[in-house]
Amino acid sequence: MNEPDASPTVSVVILNWNGGEMACDTLASVLNLAPPTPNVVVVDNASTDGSDVEIQRRFPQVTLIRNAVNLGFAAGNNVGIVHALESGADCVLLLNNDTRLEPSAVNMMVSAMLADSCRGVVVPKIYFDSPSEEQRKRIWAAGARWRKFPPRVTMRGYSEQDVGQYDTPRTVEYATACALLIRRETFEVAGLLDESYFMYQEDYAFCDRVRANGLTLWYEPKAVVHHRVSASTGEGSPQKWRYWSQGVVLFYAQHYGHRWWAVMPLAVFLLWVAAREFVKAKGKVGWARPLIQGVRAGWSNLRKTRGNRG
Secondary structure, three states, rough: OOOOOOOOOOEEEEEEEEOHHHHHHHHHHHHHHOOOEEEEEEEEOOOOOHHHHHHHOOOOEEEEOOOOOOOOOHHHHHHHHHHHOOOOEEEEEEEEOOOEEEEOEEEEEEHHOOOOOOOEEEEEEEEEEEOOOOOOEEEEEOOEEEEOOOOOOEEOOOOOOOOOOOOOOOEEOOOOOEEEEEHHHHHHHHHHOOOOOOOHHHHHHHHHHHHHHOEEEEHHHHHHHEEEEOOOOOOHHHHHHHHHHHHHHHHHHHHHHOHHHHHHHHHHHHHHHHHHHHOOOOOOOHHHHHHHHHHHHHHHHHHOOOOOOO
16 A cells, blocks of 8 residues: 555456446446546456447547457456556455446545555445336345344345435445455455356455454445446346356355355255245245256366365
């Protein structure tokens, strides 16, 4: 980190895959931030919709890195993180390509980061992005925490209308990588995102490693981000269910230290998910097959690596 009197150098890393106009909206909000303007790195994960070409045309001031193939969320973001750190970034903001930042968001997160050297990650308040004025105040995440039953990470405030109940800055246990400000030193002790995950749960695994290394995750409610949920895979799509459940198996094995120790809490959690979705879908079970496929794939991967750390 730079000297205390100097502003830290911030790089925003945005992973794009077929983001279309939505990705351009995200970039426009980043470039409209209150000064100082951060460096912006877009990593394109082999898009096929021409969004990488459009980004290059409309935003020539950003650094565009094109991956030859879709590396997934963790590995794709790592390409941008490494570039940012090698370019001298003191802090890296991981940002989804389906988000919009309020103009003061990054400055608020940076100020919170600088207030305590133990803060390895700063988390904003994230709303659902909606054209409806009322829905714009519906919380998507105000950080996250571990719930004992059913055993899982749950996002604080999810789907609640914001009436100020999450306006107090505080430490949190977990956070989503939809928008995370991460100190350079955090990567040095906790490492990059775990590329064993293709998509989903890698952020929670990263949070476990951050806390295991004595750093905290700090929630800053004055930093505000708006999020279009699951824009890349589609909310409730088979693709999302497969990647999500595969990631869940790996995360539980890592969280509990071994795949066999994770069996019971994982089973309880998945049964709870199945019951919830059965009720929500009114008896339809289109989600079940991709969920089971993901669990099988995740367990198979664990068996290949003997499950020590997934």
